Amino acid sequence: MGNTAMGKTARLLPLVLTAAALVPLPHHPTTPEPPAQDTSYQEIPLDGPSVQARTEPYGMVGIIWPAGVQGVTAKVRVERDGRWTGWQPLRVEDEHGPDPKDPEGTQPSAPEGIERGGTEPLWVGDATGVQASAVTTAGTTIAGAKMVLIRPGVLSSDAEESAQVETTSGRSPYPMPLMVSRKRWGADERLRAHNGADCVRPKYSSTVLAAFVHHTADRNDYTRTQVPAMVRAMYTYHVRSRGWCDLGYNFLVDRFGRVFEGRYGGAQLPVLGAHTASYNANSFGVALIGNFEQTAPPAAMLESTARVLAWKLDANYRSPQATIVLGGSRLHTVSGHRDTKATACPGTQLYTKLGWLRQRVNALMGGSFATPVYRYARKLGFRNIGQPFWGEHATRTGWATYFATRDVFYSVATGPHSTQGAFRTRYRQLGAGSARLGLPITDTYQVRGGARQKFQRGWLVWDRGDRQVQVVYGRTS
Structure with missing residues (x-):
């Protein structure tokens, strides 16, 4: 993990993107959920x-x-x-x-x-x-x-242990942990419009550089069935009482070790949160539900926190044992809220566990980055392709990472290749990794009068005459 751009150190200016500039990306349902009963x-x-x-x-x-x-x-x-x-x-x-x-x-x-x-x-x-x-x-x-x-009222799903949904699995990078989605904990998506239309669309940073660990400074004796209602109430407080666009944290973990999706916009993406003022850009916030000033967090809670951190950092090729420059300060990749300001958060008993968390995350990640996508990206040069935006994730038939200027794809059948420029835009419009065109088997190459790129079941073709990228389906051999 010693690579300068993606390992020990990284310096990046914050960049906030809107969802409109990123289409198509993971689908986020916009159908409003009905509010809980008796709210x-x-x-x-x-x-x-x-x-x-x-x-x-x-x-x-x-x-x-x-x-x-x-x-x-x-x-x-x-x-x-x-x-x-x-x-x-x-x-x-x-x-x-x-x-x-x-x-x-x-x-x-x-x-x-x-x-x-x-x-x-x-x-x-x-x-x-x-x-x-x-x-x-x-x-x-x-x-x-x-x-x-x-x-916050009561939903029938509050008592369901099946509220955890299956997520991405695979050998590499570290898989996304089981997570209670916003839909399952009962987020009323209409609430995001409460503070103006500008709040409805999520905002994104350019990458993930660091994680901030928080506690909610709440009670520690809550029950399993109360947690979804607690999250709904916190969401309401952040929006209606504090005037924020959404729940401030990107993820929450309860004392039973369950992970909850926080701010809207896609758990896999660098959603701009409201958890660590002046340090939200290019970071994500994980809040442990409870007060850990005097009480130590339970083992199940710490293990689930480590798994969230391992998944996000591994997908974005960040070492949990590195330092980075963020908001003008040099910080650990895994930091506590108090590392940025004079605050008690995340509580003394949790803050003393950050060293253990870094070591545990490093062990879960295997201590190094060795995926074909990562190796190919290094070959292209991170200075050329930029930082990962949508970290390494499974596609229908392989793996992909969306960098600032290129999207890199890999499968055993095709090997690693990338799309860029107008070819990347057109491929995304088709649904990158779509079954019909398949994955790229070459990068873009020049031909007389234009450029081509081969895929498993066709080409993307650009001619100087019409200056449009066209799709041609058929055998590529």
């Missing part, structure tokens, strides 16, 4: 140092205030089964969220039109009363502060 969202003004209210049942609570307010101390206690809990501090975390240069939820069409500051949300299960406090360091109240109560 609600409520904001209650905090017009004093402490406000208490009896409420309809809710499952998650947080406190928000206008953006720009600093030095906030927040706490909450809730009523469950007719009894009040003790006061619990809420973590005030302004370093989660979008990059300052790419704000979310600030479009003119957004209902509130501004992003808001706030605490991390707290899962309370089933509460019927709340008392909350949010004051400045001087002890004064905060104009415009509100407590947010979210009832």
